[in-house]
Amino acid sequence: xxxxxxxxxxxxxxxxxxxxxxxxxxxxxxxxxxxxxxxxxxxxxxxxxxxxxxxxxxxxxxxxxxxxxxxxxxxxxxxxxxxxxxxxxxxxxxxxxxxxxxxxxxxxxxxxxxxxxxxxxxxxxxxxxxxxxxxxxxxxxxxxxxxxxxxxxxxxxxxxxxxxxxxxxxxxxxxxxxxxxxxxxxxxxxxxxxxxxxxxxxxxxxxxxxxxxxxxxxxxxxxxxxxxxxxxxxxxxxxxxxxxxxxxxxxxxxxxxxxxxxxxx
Amino acid sequence: xxxxxxxxxxxxxxxxxxxxxxxxxxxxxxxxxxxxxxxxxxxxxxxxxxxxxxxxxxxxxxxxxxxxxxxxxxxxxxxxxxxxxxxxxxxxxxxxxxxxxxxxxxxxxxxxxxxxxxxxxxxxxxxxxxxxxxxxxxxxxxxxxxxxxxxxxxxxxxxxxxxxxxxxxxxxxxxxxxxxxxxxxxxxxxxxxxxxxxxxxxxxxxxxxxxxxxxxxxxxxxxxxxxxxxxxxxxxxxxxxxxxxxxxxxxxxxxxxxxxxxxxxxxxxxxxxxxxxxxxxxxxxxxxxxxxxxxxxx
Numbered sequence: 327x328x329x330x331x332x333x334x335x336x337x338x339x340x341x342x343x344x345x346x347x348x349x350x351x352x353x354x355x356x357x358x359x360x361x362x363x364x365x366x367x368x369x370x371x372x373x374x375x376x377x378x379x380x381x382x383x384x385x386x387x388x389x390x391x392x393x394x395x396x397x398x399x400x401x402x403x404x405x406x407x408x409x410x411x412x413x414x415x416x417x418x419x420x421x422x423x424x425x426x427x428x429x430x431x432x433x434x435x436x437x438x439x440x441x442x443x444x445x446x447x448x449x450x451x452x453x454x455x456x457x458x459x460x461x462x463x464x465x466x467x468x469x470x471x472x473x474x475x476x477x478x479x480x481x482x483x484x485x486x487x488x489x490x491x492x493x494x495x496x497x498x499x500x501x502x503x504x505x506x507x508x509x510x511x512x513x514x515x516x517x518x519x520x521x522x523x524x525x526x527x528x529x530x531x532x533x534x535x536x537x538x539x540x541x542x543x544x545x546x547x548x549x550x551x552x553x554x555x556x557x558x559x560x561x562x563x564x565x566x567x568x569x570x571x572x573x574x575x576x577x578x579x580x581x582x583x584x585x586x587x588x589x590x591x
Numbered sequence: 592x593x594x595x596x597x598x599x600x601x602x603x604x605x606x607x608x609x610x611x612x613x614x615x616x617x618x619x620x621x622x623x624x625x626x627x628x629x630x631x632x633x634x635x636x637x638x639x640x641x642x643x644x645x646x647x648x649x650x651x652x653x654x655x656x657x658x659x660x661x662x663x664x665x666x667x668x669x670x671x672x673x674x675x676x677x678x679x680x681x682x683x684x685x686x687x688x689x690x691x692x693x694x695x696x697x698x699x700x701x702x703x704x705x706x707x708x709x710x711x712x713x714x715x716x717x718x719x720x721x722x723x724x725x726x727x728x729x730x731x732x733x734x735x736x737x738x739x740x741x742x743x744x745x746x747x748x749x750x751x752x753x754x755x756x757x758x759x760x761x762x763x764x765x766x767x768x769x770x771x772x773x774x775x776x777x778x779x780x781x782x783x784x785x786x787x788x789x790x791x792x793x794x795x796x797x798x799x800x801x802x803x804x805x806x807x808x809x810x811x812x813x814x815x816x817x818x819x820x821x822x823x824x825x826x827x828x829x830x831x832x833x834x835x836x837x838x839x840x841x842x843x844x845x846x847x848x849x850x851x852x853x854x855x856x857x858x859x860x861x862x863x864x865x866x867x868x869x870x871x872x873x874x875x876x877x878x879x880x881x882x883x884x885x886x887x888x889x
Contacts, residue, residue, distance in 0.1 A: 472724075542660075543722065543729065545658045545660075546729060567659065
């Protein structure tokens, strides 16, 4: 049984669900769920004021529908279960997430999997799939877990990431992996210019020269990404082991051992 | 009871509960796979002195392995979880990590775990990379051909070790023929291994010895050269005995392998010098699993 949350807010109000604890939904009645705290334009309010709540949370499965493009902080601190969003979402998706799966059918804003304000580390478990595009600083300070974006991204992907995996269709080169200590950024779409563009953006000096990478772990990760993304283009790009992939390591500025993967010529 | 004119003794094989694990070993090609597997399973015939009974369970097609490369599944059995946890990382470190292009993965799930990369990762000297994919933790250790990928640990389960049957015949050629047919038939089955060289042993043992330091010694009742000197289980024309020892994931697996092996042996050498099939036991007092030949073959 799934709990359905339909956004019925009108007038372009910005909602913040960062204080909503999806893990605590299990075992609660619909009336109790409607009284859970959210913020409407910064003002403390209740979930039932802006969402039509139906179904049951017993299976830890949630579907959010309606226009959620102005809904921030979905899945903050999520530990288990699955949230599916039938559209786009605002910023701060899956902040400080610990486990479970968030699946966004549309786009997502800035700081996907990022840290809550005042926290040093960000997402540390679970998986986020965004089938559209994401804003800036996707996976900022990521510590563990996987973020898969089938579309493109804004600047600062994987900036200061500590570990974990970010796979993006076509990431913006600005600030890509800047300050990363460990972790993996995968550029999924074939783009012959990516090496040159890394140099143009001044990143290459902070990373090792590209070198061919081993297919063994790539296959393990590719299978999981294809399972998560369920996308034909992704399937062809990642599971074709005859294609040669390259790897950069860095960021040298912080003695980092992070890696950026991309498909070579 | 007879199969192809070979009498089957009304006796039983006595087997034991053992701690076991399953591994999946892959490499770029089958030659590297088998060379690494030969090293990993080497000196793994009997827990009496090897620490493990370990052998290849079956060859795996690329579609059956985690990384899409050719591989083998390996089963390992030990008398205690402590011994298993000592032997598996040691053998993996010296025989798989060292072999070009190889990778090793858990071959079984379960709450009880045996370490693989958990300890081997330190070989990476700080350059190793940990990745969690689909809830499984892998280690990527930089080595001279790229990187060695291994899973954090593998599952442990309670297996059955010591299932056996003995082939008794007139000469070594006929019993070898029977033995090889039996081992070939068992090799086709999943979930079982025959850990001895060639799948069989000539040194069937009894518990204890006249020498205090030995836990096992020769089973003189089945030694043809001692016939007439000690109480013997062999008749006048029975000059050769070889024993196939079988370890398996469950008692049913062991019973199935015994059945397949005995039928194959009798079919191959029933009229060519194989005189009798028997089984080894310790009076039924040591092992929990008793495989009565007539029941197994029914």
